[in-house]
Amino acid sequence: MKAKIFITLKEGVLDPQGKAIAQSLNNLGFTGINDVRQGRLIEIEIDKDNKPSAFKEIDQMCQKLLANTVIENYKIEIT
Amino acid sequence: MKAKIFITLKEGVLDPQGKAIAQSLNNLGFTGINDVRQGRLIEIEIDKDNKPSAFKEIDQMCQKLLANTVIENYKIEIT
Amino acid sequence: MTNSKNRQKKVSPLTAYDLGLTISEYNKVIKILGRKPNFTELCIFSAMWSEHCSYKSSKKWLKTMNYQNSSVICGPGENAGVIDIGNGLAAVFKMESHNHPSYIDPYQGAATGVGGILRDIFTMGARPIANLNCIRFGSPKYTKTKYLVEGVVAGIGGYGNCVGIPTVGGETYFNKNYNNNILVNAMTVGIAESNKIFYSKASGVGNPVIYVGSKTGRDGIHGASMASAEFDETIDSKRPTVQVGDPFTEKLLLEACLELMESDVIISIQDMGAAGLTSSSFEMASKGKLGIEINLDMVPQRETSMEAFEIMLSESQERMLIVIKKGKEKDAEKIFQKWELPFSIIGKLTNTGNMTLYKNSSIVAKLPIAPLVSEAPEYERKWKKTSHRNNLLNKKLKKINIEKSLLKILSSPNLSSKKWVWQQYDHMVMTNTLIGPGSDAAVIRINESPNALAITTDCNPIYVNGNPKLGAKQAVAESWRNLICVGAKPLAITDCLNFGNPEKPEIMGQIVEAIQGIKEATEYLDFPVISGNVSLYNETDGKAILPTPQIGAVGIIYDIDYIAKNIWKEDELIYILGENEIELGCSVFDEIIQNTGQFQPPLVNLEKEKKIGNFVLNKIKKGFFKTCHDISEGGALVAISELAINSEIGAEIEAPKGSSSEWWFSESQGRYIVTIPEKQKNTLENETKKINIPCFHLGKVKGNALQIHKEMSISLEELKTCNEAWLPEFMTN
C-alpha cells in the first residue's frame, strides 16, 4: 500500500524558507506572488491489508516521528 | 489562485532523509515498511486570471528555481 | 479609551490572575493608574512584572553581587556585560537560558536561544566571535531524553552554523532531575571597540523610534510569563507559543546593525527579546527617563488583524528597536534596504513620561513608565539554609579495582567524550579558533592579532545540591582554573542561575547561598560578574531541577605563542600541582562506583587556589609549561586519561606512597596536571618548594598504554574507544 503524507506549517508559524523563495521568485521577475509556504511530502510504502489499519498506523507515525505537531499539520492520503 | 507543487526525487537518486526516516520508524517498532521517500511541497498563492496561464507560469518557476531537474521531478496542482 | 475598531477584552482580577499576576499585584496596577487597566495595559503589566523580566524574587540578592574592578566597562543591567581587554578593545558577553521553549520544541527552542543571546551581544556594538552552550538533560534512560538531545544539539548547530559564529565550548550533562525540565543555557562572546559601546538608554525628545528585522507575528505570545511558570500536565495546550528561528535573517540583522553602528546615527538600541516590543520600548524610555509614543499600525506585521496586545507581546525573533538621531532616517533606511530587512519608523520619544500606544488612530494604552518600573514587585522570599547531611559512616566501602572503575567512569554519560555534540557545531568558521571544543577552555584569536580570548563554562550541580554556597564557589573557581590552564589571565564572568520555584524556602535557600558563594569567590579572585540571567520555576509537577548556577568565564591571552594545551609529549615528566587530599563526597566515583551518598562536596580554598593559579599562569606565559589540564570531575586518573587520549601517547604513573586506590578518584580542588621535559625537573621542584606549593611527581609520558605499576594497564586504543563510544551509541540505538 502506498501512502502520501503532506506536512505543512501551521498557520501563523513563521516560514523563513517560504519567505526566501518568494523573494527569489520576485527577483527572477515573476509577479503577483502573494505567499509561498514550504512543506514536506513523505511517501511510504507499507505492507498492510486494509486502508483503515494503514491509516491508523501512519497517523501514529506522524504523531510520533514524521511531523513536529508543535508547529506542523499533516494530512494522510492512501492509494 | 492557489497552487501546490509536489517535488519528488527521481528514481535511483539517493535519499538520505527517506532512508533515515525508514530506519527510525523501524526502531520505533513500526513494521512492514518497504520504502520511504522524502520530497517537498511548495504552496504558492498567485494572482492570475486563469488556470492555464498560472500553470505555465508556475512551470517556469519550477524549471528556473523550485526544482533541481537533475535529480527531482515535479507535479503542479492548481485549485 | 477604546473605539469601535479597538474593542478589547473585559478585565477582571481573574483576567489578571490568568495572565500571571497575583491579586495584590493587580491592585497595585490599579493604584498606579488610578483606574482599571484595559486588557492591553494589563498584558503589558503582566509581562513587565513577570519573574523573567522583573527579577522580582532574585533582585534583592543579585544586588549583593555588585563587585566591580577597574576593567569593567559595563556591569549587569544592560544587554550584556563589557570588560576592557586592552588595545582599545573590549569583550562583551552574557549567558542566557532558554529552558522551557527547548523542552516544548527542542530544535526551535534551542535555536532561538542562540539567536537571542547573539542579539544581546551585537546590540552592544560587538561582533560576536564565539558561542558556547550548557545543556542539561534527564537520565539517558528516560524516554524523551534522546529526542531532546537530538533536537537541542541540532538547533544550536543549525542556528550558530548558519549565522557563521563558531560554537567552541560548553557542557553536556545528564541527570534524572532534569527529566522534564531540561536546561539550555547559551553564551555569546563578542569584541567591540571600548569607546564604541552602544546602550539602551534613550535620549532626545522627538527622536524617531525605528523597528528593523523580521515582521511581527503571533509567535510566543506570553512567552515571558511562560518562562516564569511551572510546567504541568497541561503543557500541550501551551504549544503554539513556540517561536521559529530564522538564522538567515539574524545574519543580515547582525551585519546591518554593525554597519549602521559605524556611522553616527544610533542613539540607543535594544533587541526585542522576552516580552518583545513591550520590554524593549519600556527599557529604552525608562532608562532615559522619557516617554515614548508608538503607532502600532506602523509595526511590520506578518499576520492579519493582530490586536494591540498581540503586537506588544509578540516574541517574534530577529527584531531590533532603535532610537536614531532625527534627520538620519534615510541613512538608516539605506543600510537596511541593502540587507533586505523590513524597516519602519514606528514612533518617537516624548517628554510625557508615558508610554502611549496608538492603533487605528486612537489610543489603545497609556501607561506611566517610571512607576511601572520603580514599583515593580520585589519580594523578600523566605529562605532556608540547605542542611548538610553526611551518610558516609553508615555505609561499608567496597574494595575496588582501579582499572574497572576507571573504564566505567570514562564511559559514563557525564564523563564520556562529547565529540558527538560538538562535531555538529562549526567551531572553526572565522578562522580564529586556536583551541576548540574538547579542552579546558576554548581559545579564540582576536582580529588576527597576537591576542586571544579564553572562554569556558562550568558548574557541577551535584556539588551545588550538596552545599549550594560551596558548590557555587567551586563553579567560579573551576572556571578560573580552566582559563589558567590555557595560559589566560581570568577577567570576568557571567552567570545563569537556574533553580526551581523560589516560593519554596528550600529553593530560595539554594538561590541565596549560591549567590553568596559566587560573591565570595568573585571578590577573592578579582573576577567580577558583569552580566547574567535568572531562570526560576524550573520544576515539573512540583519537583525541582538540581540547583544549577551556571558560570561562563572569559580570560585574556596577550601572546598566542604562549598557550598551554591538553597535549603532552613523549618522555616528559608528569606532575600534579596542588593539595592531594582524598575527597569523595558528591564525586563521580561515589556516584558510579561506591554509592555511599556522601553529601559534602570538596572544599574550596580560595587562597591556595589563587596562589597555585598565579604560579601556573606565570609559568605558561614564560613557556615553561606547554601542557596543562586541571583535575575536575572524576579526579586525577580521569584527567590523566584525557591527556593520554588527546595526545595519543600513554603514561606510566604512580600514586603517592601509601595512598589507597580511592586517591585516584578524589575530586580535591585547586589541582593542575602539568608536564615538563626532564631537564626542568629541578627548577620546578625547587621553585614550588620555595613558595610552598605541593608538587607531586606522578610519572612519565610514555608508550601506547596508561599504566599504573602492578595495578593497571589500559591500551590507548581501549581508553579512547571506551571514552568516545557512549554518546554516539546512545544516540543511534
Add this chain to the structure above:
Amino acid sequence: MKAAVIIFPGSNCDNDAKSALEKLFNAEVSMVWHTDTSIPKVDLVILPGGFSYGDYLRPGSIASKSKIVEDVINKGKKGTPILGICNGFQILTETKLLPGVLIRNSNLKFICENTFLKVENNSSIFTSRYKYNEIINIPIAHHDGNYFADENTIKKIEDSNMIVFKYCEKNGSISKNSNPNGSIKNIAGVINKSGNILGMMPHPERAYDKLFGTVDGSKVFTSLLDKLLR
C-alpha cells in the same frame, strides 16, 4: 595576484577566504556584493562558504540565480579560474557549471571535523603543487556535502579526470569508513572539463596556517599562483 570574493546574503566564510589570500600572498582582494552586475578583472573568483539565503530551498539554489552569478558563469566559460568552497561548490552545481548535486549528509547531521583527502588529480591549476595521490588534511563543515550524480555522469567525470579530491583514511585507503557524508566514490572535489572551475566541500582557507593545526590547504592557492607567474 588579484582575486574577487563574492558575498551573498548569508555567506559567512567570505572574510576567511579574503584573509587566506592576503596572508598567503598579499593578494589584492575585491569583495563583490551579490547585486553587483559584474566582477572586476581578476585572476581568481571565489564563491565562499556559508549559508547563502539560509540554505533555504536547496543549498546554493537561490544564490545561483542572483545577478552576479550571471557574470560568474560568463567568466567561468571564458576560462577565469573559479573556486567554489563548500556553499560555493553547491552554488556551482546549481548553476550546472559543475556536474552533480550536493545533498544532505547521509547521517543527516552537520559535520565539522578535519578530514583526510587524497589528491586524485594534480594536473589542474589548483593542485599542481600537490603530489599525485598525496594525502592531505583539510577540515569540512557542512550539512549538505553528499555528492551525488547518476552513473553516466560519474563515468564521464572519471574518464575526464574531473575528480580532484576524495575522502580517505589517514593511510590513503578510500573506504566507507573515511567517507564522512555519503558522497558517491568518496568525492570531495570536482573540476570542470576545461579545468578552470573547481568545487570542493573541504575548506582550504581554514588550513593555511600552523595555528589551525594544518597548512595542507594552502597549495590550492599557491598552485594557482605558480600558474599565474609562469
